[in-house]
Amino acid sequence: MSLPTAFLDSVERLIPRERRFDDPTSTLAFGTDASFYRLIPKLVVRVESEDEVVGLLQLAQRDRVPVTFRAAGTSLSGQAISDSVLIVLGDNWNGREIREQGRQIRLQPGVIGAQANAWLAPFGRKIGPDPASINACKIGGIVANNASGMCCGTAQNTYHTLAGLRLVLADGTRLDSEDPASVAAFQSSHADLLESLARLGRETRANTELAAKIRHKYRLKNTTGLSLNALVDYDQPLDILNHLLVGSEGTLGFISAVTYDTVIDHPHKASALIVFPDVETCCTAVTVLKSQPVSAVELLDRRSLRSVQDKPGMPAFVQQLSEGACALLIESRAATQTLLHEQLGLIMASLAQFPVEKQVDFTEDAKENAKLWAIRKDTFPAVGAVRKTGTTVIIEDVTFPVEQLAIGVNRLIELFERHHYDEAILFGHALEGNLHFVFTQGFNSAEEVARYQAFMDDVAHLVAVEFGGSLKAEHGTGRNMAPFVELEWGHDAYQLMWTLKRLLDPNGILNPDVVLSDDPQIHLKNLKPLPAADEIVDKCIECGFCEPVCPSKGLTLSPRQRIVMWRDIQAKKRAGVDTTALERDYQYQGIDTCAATGLCAQRCPVGINTGELVKKLRAQAASHVKTADWLAEHFHTALSGARLTLRAANGARRLLGAPRLARISQSLSKASNGRLPLWTPAMPQPLQPIQFSPASNDARPRVVYLAACVSRVMGPAAGDREQTSLLDKTRGLLEKAGYQVVFPENQDSLCCGQPFASKGYAEQAEHKRQELIGALLHASRGGLDPIYCDTSPCTLRLVQDLKDSRLDLYDPVRFIRTHLVDKLEFTPQDAPIAVHVTCSTQHLGESQALIDLARRCSKEVVIPEGIHCCGFAGDKGFTTPELNAHSLRSLKDAVQYCSEGISTSRTCEIGLSEHGGIDYHGLVYLVDRVTRARAL
Numbered sequence: 001m002s003l004p005t006a007f008l009d010s011v012e013r014l015i016p017r018e019r020r021f022d023d024p025t026s027t028l029a030f031g032t033d034a035s036f037y038r039l040i041p042k043l044v045v046r047v048e049s050e051d052e053v054v055g056l057l058q059l060a061q062r063d064r065v066p067v068t069f070r071a072a073g074t075s076l077s078g079q080a081i082s083d084s085v086l087i088v089l090g091d092n093w094n095g096r097e098i099r100e101q102g103r104q105i106r107l108q109p110g111v112i113g114a115q116a117n118a119w120l121a122p123f124g125r126k127i128g129p130d131p132a133s134i135n136a137c138k139i140g141g142i143v144a145n146n147a148s149g150m151c152c153g154t155a156q157n158t159y160h161t162l163a164g165l166r167l168v169l170a171d172g173t174r175l176d177s178e179d180p181a182s183v184a185a186f187q188s189s190h191a192d193l194l195e196s197l198a199r200l201g202r203e204t205r206a207n208t209e210l211a212a213k214i215r216h217k218y219r220l221k222n223t224t225g226l227s228l229n230a231l232v233d234y235d236q237p238l239d240i241l242n243h244l245l246v247g248s249e250g251t252l253g254f255i256s257a258v259t260y261d262t263v264i265d266h267p268h269k270a271s272a273l274i275v276f277p278d279v280e281t282c283c284t285a286v287t288v289l290k291s292q293p294v295s296a297v298e299l300l301d302r303r304s305l306r307s308v309q310d311k312p313g314m315p316a317f318v319q320q321l322s323e324g325a326c327a328l329l330i331e332s333r334a335a336t337q338t339l340l341h342e343q344l345g346l347i348m349a350s351l352a353q354f355p356v357e358k359q360v361d362f363t364e365d366a367k368e369n370a371k372l373w374a375i376r377k378d379t380f381p382a383v384g385a386v387r388k389t390g391t392t393v394i395i396e397d398v399t400f401p402v403e404q405l406a407i408g409v410n411r412l413i414e415l416f417e418r419h420h421y422d423e424a425i426l427f428g429h430a431l432e433g434n435l436h437f438v439f440t441q442g443f444n445s446a447e448e449v450a451r452y453q454a455f456m457d458d459v460a461h462l463v464a465v466e467f468g469g470s471l472k473a474e475h476g477t478g479r480n481m482a483p484f485v486e487l488e489w490g491h492d493a494y495q496l497m498w499t500l501k502r503l504l505d506p507n508g509i510l511n512p513d514v515v516l517s518d519d520p521q522i523h524l525k526n527l528k529p530l531p532a533a534d535e536i537v538d539k540c541i542e543c544g545f546c547e548p549v550c551p552s553k554g555l556t557l558s559p560r561q562r563i564v565m566w567r568d569i570q571a572k573k574r575a576g577v578d579t580t581a582l583e584r585d586y587q588y589q590g591i592d593t594c595a596a597t598g599l600c601a602q603r604c605p606v607g608i609n610t611g612e613l614v615k616k617l618r619a620q621a622a623s624h625v626k627t628a629d630w631l632a633e634h635f636h637t638a639l640s641g642a643r644l645t646l647r648a649a650n651g652a653r654r655l656l657g658a659p660r661l662a663r664i665s666q667s668l669s670k671a672s673n674g675r676l677p678l679w680t681p682a683m684p685q686p687l688q689p690i691q692f693s694p695a696s697n698d699a700r701p702r703v704v705y706l707a708a709c710v711s712r713v714m715g716p717a718a719g720d721r722e723q724t725s726l727l728d729k730t731r732g733l734l735e736k737a738g739y740q741v742v743f744p745e746n747q748d749s750l751c752c753g754q755p756f757a758s759k760g761y762a763e764q765a766e767h768k769r770q771e772l773i774g775a776l777l778h779a780s781r782g783g784l785d786p787i788y789c790d791t792s793p794c795t796l797r798l799v800q801d802l803k804d805s806r807l808d809l810y811d812p813v814r815f816i817r818t819h820l821v822d823k824l825e826f827t828p829q830d831a832p833i834a835v836h837v838t839c840s841t842q843h844l845g846e847s848q849a850l851i852d853l854a855r856r857c858s859k860e861v862v863i864p865e866g867i868h869c870c871g872f873a874g875d876k877g878f879t880t881p882e883l884n885a886h887s888l889r890s891l892k893d894a895v896q897y898c899s900e901g902i903s904t905s906r907t908c909e910i911g912l913s914e915h916g917g918i919d920y921h922g923l924v925y926l927v928d929r930v931t932r933a934r935a936l
Helices: 005-014 024-030 050-063 113-123 139-144 180-189 191-206 208-217 229-233 237-245 279-289 302-308 316-320 337-351 366-377 379-386 402-418 446-466 482-489 491-504 559-574 580-592 599-603 610-621 625-633 635-656 658-671 709-713 726-736 754-758 762-779 792-799 812-823 839-843 847-857 881-887 906-916 923-929
Strands: 043-047 067-070 085-089 096-099 104-107 162-168 174-176 254-261 268-276 296-301 326-334 358-363 392-399 425-429 434-441 684-686 702-706 714-717 740-742 787-789 824-826 833-835 900-903 920-922 931-933
Touching (some): 005 050, 024 580, 050 067, 050 162, 050 254, 104 113, 139 254, 174 180, 191 208, 191 229, 191 491, 229 237, 268 279, 268 337, 268 366, 279 296, 279 326, 279 402, 296 302, 296 366, 296 402, 302 379, 326 337, 326 366, 337 358, 358 366, 366 379, 402 425, 446 482, 559 580, 559 610, 610 754, 625 754, 635 684, 702 726, 709 714, 714 906, 726 740, 726 812, 726 923, 762 792, 787 792, 787 812, 792 839, 812 824, 812 847, 847 923, 881 906, 920 923
Parallel strands (some): 043 085, 702 787, 833 900, 900 920
Antiparallel strands (some): 104 254, 162 254, 268 358, 296 326, 296 425, 392 434, 425 434, 684 714
16 A cells, blocks of 8 residues: 555655655665565655654654654564655764763664763763674664663663653654653643553552563563563653663654663673583583673584684684583673682682583683684674575574573474574573574575474474563564564463553554564564575675665665665566666666775675675676776876876866866766766865985885875865875885885886776776786885885785785885884874774774874874765765765764864875865874984
């Protein structure tokens, strides 16, 4: 059924066109969350204010239109999708208020969980919930799912650390529990609702059998159904309402702000991996650890360990473990090192009675800790990476009473074997009896669906009936467990949930079929296909972890959405469907606006670089091979042409003035679809070619200076207060530190190949790369001298897959920190500095080193939040300027008090200067300004 015309007309008046999406590309892209379900919304609305949410709910109520709210879409149980109206959070939901030295924090629902913790870190605090998706999921989802995690348990989840809530009910009414005026108005307008909640609370507490069952259920980790514990834990109806919203998955109202009581984030921690000979011993050890000073205890069965045993950095003994082995990954945290050591002694003493097959002793070393936790964190993606194309990865989430954990683990393993899920692995938060099991599942045939149905029926009966456990411990009920809520809770509790639902959402417009459903087959419907699309992306599990770092998310498509769309196009093609219109849309949304920098791969659990797919598609469409060949062979001529273009642009600026030229350029660029590059006041002036001087035979150490082609061509902008070129500034700094600077011969003919690779001309790109490597070997006397490359993207391009180990290549950050710091004296400046860490710097592993260098140079360093990639992407800032503008839309506010910005990529600095409103320069400008040569 289509949406009512009256509703659509009213929404058009409420929401601007650019934030309403009903085209096939957008609706399919947004119809995907991290679960194995898919619903295609008829309308997607990006909301930017609470007023808009209120207006939409009032319209939905009037016209009986179902709506679903969505934050990050990392949900695993199908609770963030809709076949009606999907309401997605826009940019303006990132507010925070830190109170009482971090003891409380008020957050809007669009804040990413990890960002909240970054704000709290200076106070030694954090929010209680710590889901594995914390780097991608948002506060709205954390609250709505009552997410927990490895260290959170039940005591520190949202329900138990909630200090206040601001919400919008289904009828559009607002309530802020921390605002007395709002509370008073609500008590007046909704007295009947509050009295009903108070009555339900009294009746529930008076029903001793039901109240006891509720208390028992929440002794365990439990997110199945609605939060009935609100009715027994609180007697004030406002408290009941607030806590009912926690874990309600958008079925009872919209959460527009939450206030947390934060928890201490102890600075000292240590981890150990202890492998026991069998499941029973392992689980008995868990019951002992329950009373010990541990912050996390993660269980890994033998299959889990086997799934990661071949990964780099894994202890060698993992491959030789016995068939029944079961491991615990244990972490302890403390306020002081002395206290930590005391705790470690207690923990190890408590385990002394148990036989141990292998162990990695407690370590406080951060790198060793990271290796141990990688074992746990890599298990889920390990299954995803080896699954058969066309199948999906399902991660289930159950709780057994911890005293029955061993029996539960073995019974689950029996179910895997009975239903032939041979690849299934089991791990989890052992202290809480919370187990995750991961398996692969195809939904391409009735037989496969039937196998899944039979397996889930058995799991539900085992966990909920036999053991009285939870079918969902922290992942949310969603569609996945909605048919089993009554089985787990019983008739009375289930009917109570429906009473609450109808009380708060009488017309059933809020996220229907999620948490509660009348359809016993809802978990078997709208199953998501994962058809083959390209081997580069076929392992994608559509989790959305990639999205926070993507510069085009919110402008066009995110990496997840690019993959979703490409899968759909390929499936339709195989089915004989005409995909011309979809491919036309995809050209701009999927290909042209992709920065292809590969940051998505760093966040992806299975390491997918969506940029590689985009480059492959660009290569397939690359039709100017002869031109690329000519440019590769006549590169010096191409650089001369670039200098001529910059000279012409600079002349036009002088003639017309910067403001007028910017307006004319914008019009011409738009009219030419980006073929004419956009001119901005940050556009560089041209540089003359390098004056090559041969090396002398003096005693100074030599460094080969590889100036990137952009550094050779692009000087400072006309309005930049720094008018020394990057090339001259770098040479001066290197000489100040005592180096003799030499250049490769025929430098103007050399290129790392990046411009060719980004356009899809891989052969020409590799030809230029190999040519440059040969020139660098010659200039460095066969690798005797270090090579300094002044632009981090070029460095990355050269070092990736570099087989000649003789070359000693450095980007600016690594060279300065390893070769210059001890040769220079730093006097940090007072003026604040903004730092942009380029994508290539992140790939090179030099992010923190760049920030540390900046802190050597300035007493105040600003790292703008939420900007991971500037979106300039080589030349996208000229040809697709909206990508650069979108990515840096928050930059100006973030750096308004800074005198200057620094980075390590000349092209990135053009866009950063334009959109930041301050001049951005290479790192060397700052280092040179605050240093002098150290006296010998």
